[in-house]
Amino acid sequence: AQTVTQSQPEMSVQEAETVTLSCTYDTSENNYYLFWYKQPPSRQMILVIRQEAYKQQNATENRFSVNFQKAAKSFSLKISDSQLGDTAMYFCAFMKHGSNYKLTFGKGTLLTVNP
Amino acid sequence: DAGVIQSPRHEVTEMGQEVTLRCKPISGHNSLFWYRQTMMRGLELLIYFNNNVPIDDSGMPEDRFSAKMPNASFSTLKIQPSEPRDSAVYFCASSSETTGVAFFGQGTRLTVV
Numbered sequence: 155a156q157t158v159t160q161s162q163p164e165m166s167v168q169e170a171e172t173v174t175l176s177c178t179y180d181t182s183e184n185n186y187y188l189f190w191y192k193q194p195p196s197r198q199m200i201l202v203i204r205q206e207a208y209k210q211q212n213a214t215e216n217r218f219s220v221n222f223q224k225a226a227k228s229f230s231l232k233i234s235d236s237q238l239g240d241t242a243m244y245f246c247a248f249m250k251h252g253s254n255y256k257l258t259f260g261k262g263t264l265l266t267v268n269p
Numbered sequence: 270d271a272g273v274i275q276s277p278r279h280e281v282t283e284m285g286q287e288v289t290l291r292c293k294p295i296s297g298h299n300s301l302f303w304y305r306q307t308m309m310r311g312l313e314l315l316i317y318f319n320n321n322v323p324i325d326d327s328g329m330p331e332d333r334f335s336a337k338m339p340n341a342s343f344s345t346l347k348i349q350p351s352e353p354r355d356s357a358v359y360f361c362a363s364s365s366e367t368t369g370v371a372f373f374g375q376g377t378r379l380t381v382v
Binding site: 187189191197245261 | 284305311360362368371372373375376
């Protein structure tokens with residue numbers, strides 16, 4: 155079974171600074187997806203970024219980028235130029251490629267951006 | 270597309286009553302997931318369907334919980350009888366196998382008193 159571990163229950167960062175959230179996972183699969191989701195106080199789950207395991211290039215979405223280390227089974231999220239609106243719970247998630255596979259989440263990291 | 274639609278947004282019910290949560294997935298998506306979120310346990314996968322067929326229901330806490338997906342555009346999660354410990358936010362999500370991206374509904378906040 156796949157497991158996803160987020161070792162930082164809470165983090166804080168000053169506005170405009172950069173912060174990195176950690177995620178590790180355990181799988182014997184070679185082809186899979188990794189995701190970061192954001193859940194602000196509104197409780198809506200919002201996709202932040204997606205990485206396909208077969209792609210060596212790290213995914214980037216504006217201020218959000220990942221450091222994907224497949225051999226180490228590590229998938230960290232870097233937020234640059236942090237904004238107050240980035241305050242949220244961040245979840246790392248794993249899904250095997252193809253159909254009939256479930257989406258497994260880590261326990262989340264609560265990020266607070268301070269003014 | 271309006272996204273994943275869940276109803277109701279909030280539900281308050283008395284212990285012992287039946288509760289039915291509803292979900293309309295995004296058109297064209299072939300996987301549907303039901304999650305439960307609590308402070309203590311985080312996001313728990315209850316059950317997921319692929320092409321309307323339940324694939325894994327190992328996360329369903331007990332026989333009081335049941336889920337159905339009679340067609341590609343509708344799913345229900347039923348709790349009968351409900352108990353105070355069932356109080357949580359219940360999310361429905363759908364995805365397509367071509368992207369793997371799961372889109373979530375707004376969630377149903379269930380309170381059992």
